[in-house]
Amino acid sequence: MRDAPSFDEFYRTTSVRTLRYAVAVVGDHTEAQDAVQEAYARAWRRWDTVAAHPAPEAWVRLVIGRLARDRWRRLGRLSNLLRHAGPPPNAPPPSENTVVLITALRALPANQRQVLALHYLCDMSVEAIATETGVSANTVKSWLARGRQRLAAQFTEPTTTNLEVRDA
Structure with missing residues (x-):
């Protein structure tokens, strides 16, 4: 059974620092907030394991780093696709x-x-x-x-x- 008070304390003591880290890694404040939220949600789902980890905050940062890399890969594929597709045709003016x-x-x-x-x-x-x-x-x-x-x-x-x- 997960220990909610210990997770709450962990979140309170690490979330601001973790968000600053995520903003630096991700490069976008809103995307960083999403990554931090997802990382803490994953930590909560595995809290028994994460709490026993020698460095739970490092575990959360690792998840954020992986989420950031996934985001950059997606953006890279999208950029590549857009580069090969070329710009969209000009839209005609409204009648x-x-x-x-x-x-x-x-x-x-x-x-x-x-x-x-x-x-x-x-x-x-x-x-x-x-x-x-x-x-x-x-x-x-x-x-x-x-x-x-x-x-x-x-x-x-x-x-x-x-x-x-x-x-x-």
Whole structure:
């Protein structure tokens, strides 16, 4: 049976130092935090063995070193793959219609924009949208109707009337 108080004491006395070590080895603070967390989780799973080790902190550092090497290997393979694949092709600029539509959608309230996107872009039913958003189906129908009306109003061109132009 694992001795939780001794592991807690071990963690309290070594974790700050171990994180500093991991940041130096891994080179990225967030990745180092992940490596330290994983190393301590492995130590906890084997705490009876690790606690009996002559240098438990060195055991944790060894795990961190191995995790760091694995990370560097993965990054190296990814880098190699990207180098051989070459850069991705340039994406074409958005069409004028896309820009106009996105601008019109941004003018809508967030709830209407969300249900319109779920309904028309994700092909979701009103009931599925209601479940995902946590509102009633009638509320979804209302937001869809209002969103459509607002979009339609933005896309209808105002009618021009015969205005008199007066010379000054």
